[in-house]
Amino acid sequence: MFKEYGQVIKEEAFFNYPVISTCSAQDIEKLIKFPSKFPLRPPNGIVSKYRQNTPGRYNDGGLTNEQGKAWHRLRESTTHDMVNTRVIQNLIADVNDMAIDYIAGINKLRDPDTGRVQDIIELNRKLGFESTCLLGLGCRVGFLEDELNPRVKRLSQATNCLFEALNEANYNLPLWRYFPNSTYKKLAKAEEDLYELACEYLEPALQRIEESYEPEAAQTVLIGILKRSDLDDKDKKSSIVDFVSSGMNTIGNTLSLLLYLIAKNPDAQTKLYEEINNLLEPDEPISAKYLNSARYLKACVQEYFRILPTAPQIARIVESEMVLSGYQVPEWSVVLCHTSAACKNENYFHQADKFIPERWIASEVEANPDLKVQYPFLVSPFGFQRRICPGKKFTEQMLHIFLATVSTFLVIIWPTLVNVLSNSGCSSIRSAVRERFGAGVQVPVGPGWPTHYRF
Numbered sequence: 001m002f003k004e005y006g007q008v009i010k011e012e013a014f015f016n017y018p019v020i021s022t023c024s025a026q027d028i029e030k031l032i033k034f035p036s037k038f039p040l041r042p043p044n045g046i047v048s049k050y051r052q053n054t055p056g057r058y059n060d061g062g063l064t065n066e067q068g069k070a071w072h073r074l075r076e077s078t079t080h081d082m083v084n085t086r087v088i089q090n091l092i093a094d095v096n097d098m099a100i101d102y103i104a105g106i107n108k109l110r111d112p113d114t115g116r117v118q119d120i121i122e123l124n125r126k127l128g129f130e131s132t133c134l135l136g137l138g139c140r141v142g143f144l145e146d147e148l149n150p151r152v153k154r155l156s157q158a159t160n161c162l163f164e165a166l167n168e169a170n171y172n173l174p175l176w177r178y179f180p181n182s183t184y185k186k187l188a189k190a191e192e193d194l195y196e197l198a199c200e201y202l203e204p205a206l207q208r209i210e211e212s213y214e215p216e217a218a219q220t221v222l223i224g225i226l227k228r229s230d231l232d233d234k235d236k237k238s239s240i241v242d243f244v245s246s247g248m249n250t251i252g253n254t255l256s257l258l259l260y261l262i263a264k265n266p267d268a269q270t271k272l273y274e275e276i277n278n279l280l281e282p283d284e285p286i287s288a289k290y291l292n293s294a295r296y297l298k299a300c301v302q303e304y305f306r307i308l309p310t311a312p313q314i315a316r317i318v319e320s321e322m323v324l325s326g327y328q329v330p331e332w333s334v335v336l337c338h339t340s341a342a343c344k345n346e347n348y349f350h351q352a353d354k355f356i357p358e359r360w361i362a363s364e365v366e367a368n369p370d371l372k373v374q375y376p377f378l379v380s381p382f383g384f385q386r387r388i389c390p391g392k393k394f395t396e397q398m399l400h401i402f403l404a405t406v407s408t409f410l411v412i413i414w415p416t417l418v419n420v421l422s423n424s425g426c427s428s429i430r431s432a433v434r435e436r437f438g439a440g441v442q443v444p445v446g447p448g449w450p451t452h453y454r455f
């Protein structure tokens with residue numbers, strides 16, 4: 001699209017407002033640096049409408065959809081703990097645990113005769129669900145178990161239904177604006193189910209708070225929100241629903257795309273494997289200390305976000321008239337910053353189409369100045385300004401732990417995925433898997449067979 005029409009494009013569509021798209025680094029920088037107290041992002045119309053129609057449960061459109069002071073109030077009071085490094089690090093042990101379950105899950109997917117793993121997308125989705133619940137609800141709920149319990153099944157169905165409805169609302173005529181059509185009804189049912197399920201998970205936490213006190217070490221995002229005196233019951237419940245539904249699909253999709261890129265870059269896999277073995281003592285689990293020092297691991301995730309970000313563009317409503325690539329853009333225009341397209345531009349990144357994690361490591365750039373990143377702000381997979389994704393810290397920590405664990409156990413070769421729980425590798429992780437699942441997880445190293453990644 002940009003190749004054909006240039007770096008700035010204006011699109012007009014029936015039943016919708018005009019949208020301006022830009023992939024210019026200068027324009028994107030201008031928007032990122034705009035000194036906005038309450039940055040404006042277009043709300044999700046169908047969700048806002050549903051919540052307006054359901055005043056018994058919702059005070060407003062929620063953090064994702066609100067604007068101005070209403071948004072700021074929710075942002076300050078509900079995301080306080082989610083952006084707190086210590087609270088997020090409290091979850092490392094649980095995420096380690098989840099990573100071990102995930103490796104065991106991959107092992108169960110292997111064809112016993114061929115060693116082939118047919119499809120890892122579904123497992124990644126379940127992992128996304130489980131990890132988001134860990135963040136939002138403060139506990140493991142059981143998405144990675146063989147048999148999903150009825151509550152988890154309902155949670156999964158409600159989330160799928162919500163995303164189907166959002167897709168339909170985004171890509172079909174917006175008839176829901178005029179009457180409750182089938183898309184609106186689907187969304188209403190999904191939101192209702194999610195709300196009721198979230199309440200079921202919240203009740204025990206509320207009771208714990210009432211009956212006793214939560215020790216400092218057990219501070220979770222959920223407990224942090226439930227304890228806030230500046231939020232009423234409706235705010236608390238709806239923000240948990242928002243957090244759970246925001247992370248559910250994004251994390252699973254991100255992990256699938258990250259593994260795909262790593263699969264296509266075997267040298268990176270070898271380096272990841274070497275780094276984890278160099279940094280971790282045999283009996284040491286993955287910890288905050290390891291994550292702080294794992295430079296190559298973090299560089300791989302950053303480079304992944306440059307090449308295949310889950311959110312390829314960030315939307316803003318501009319608060320004053322501005323000039324983008326020489327064009328006058330009026331106040332209140334909707335502008336899409338296509339960070340993903342900009343990240344593929346050779347003028348902005350040396351060998352832009354290549355996976356080169358080294359460009360994010362200072363000592364490597366010193367040795368090879370061509371790699372110097374001129375426009376680091378273009379890699380903004382979680383957005384920017386005060387509206388940046390509050391799940392960023394948790395998601396990055398999750399991806400780092402998962403990539404480290406996967407690199408210890410698997411050789412992923414595009415288009416194959418081979419489980420290689422060999423005798424080498426980080427022994428603390430290996431012994432944790434064996435302790436839980438016995439020697440049965442050990443499988444031979446072997447050449448791969450086609451894996452049905454569906455991208």
Ligand code: HEM
Binds near residue numbers: 063250251254394
């Ligand atoms: C790979 C995972 C994720 C990606 C790529 C992602 C990406 C994004 C992006 C691009 C935005 C828009 C930011 C902006 O407009 O500047 C956003 C907003 C948001 N995300 Fe995430 N997200 C992820 C995971 C999560 C998780 C786990 C949560 C759960 C807490 C979450 C909750 C939210 C919320 C509540 C907002 C709205 C924030 C606001 O408007 O103030 N996200 N996310």
